[in-house]
Amino acid sequence: xxxxxxxxxxxxxxxxxxxxxxxxxxxxxxxxxxxxxxxxxxxxxxxxxxxxxxxxxxxxxxxxxxxxxxxxxxxxxxxxxxxxxxxxxxxxxxxxxxxxxxxxxxxxxxxxxxxxxxxx
Numbered sequence: 364x365x366x367x368x369x370x371x372x373x374x375x376x377x378x379x380x381x382x383x384x385x386x387x388x389x390x391x392x393x394x395x396x397x398x399x400x401x402x403x404x405x406x407x408x409x410x411x412x413x414x415x416x417x418x419x420x421x422x423x424x425x426x427x428x429x430x431x432x433x434x435x436x437x438x439x440x441x442x443x444x445x446x447x448x449x450x451x452x453x454x455x456x457x458x459x460x461x462x463x464x465x466x467x468x469x470x471x472x473x474x475x476x477x478x479x480x481x482x483x
Contacts, residue, residue: 372464374437374444379418381445383408383459390461390470395480397427397434401443404461404470405478413445413457432458 367386373379383406391405392398398405418437425434436443444463450456461467 370464370466372444372459374440374442374463376437376440378421378439379437379444380416382414382416383457384412387468390475391478392472392475393478393480398480402462404475405458406461407456407458410455410457413459
């Protein structure tokens with residue numbers, strides 16, 4: 364398991380860039396209609412471990428279902444590299460799409476937690 368460190372990520376075209384501090388301790392995927400189609404591998408982090416560096420003006424917001432998660436995607440290339448929401452206790456989180464990180468270690472999908480978002 365990697366140690367806590369800072370990783371850098373971006374959308375496909377590079378207009379949206381961010382950094383995130385994580386140890387990849389809680390990787391997951393989701394079977395909701397959106398995540399299933401996108402093939403996300405998620406890592407949730409507290410909001411203070413995420414920094415949007417460029418591209419705030421290039422983000423477009425999408426809500427669906429319970430409208431509790433801010434699905435943000437690049438207006439230029441359409442990639443959703445992160446989303447914002449809260450956990451069950453109301454703590455603000457950022458869900459990072461690990462596939463959008465430039466320097467993340469390889470992920471073994473058989474070892475990640477599977478979230479039943481389809482029935483959430």
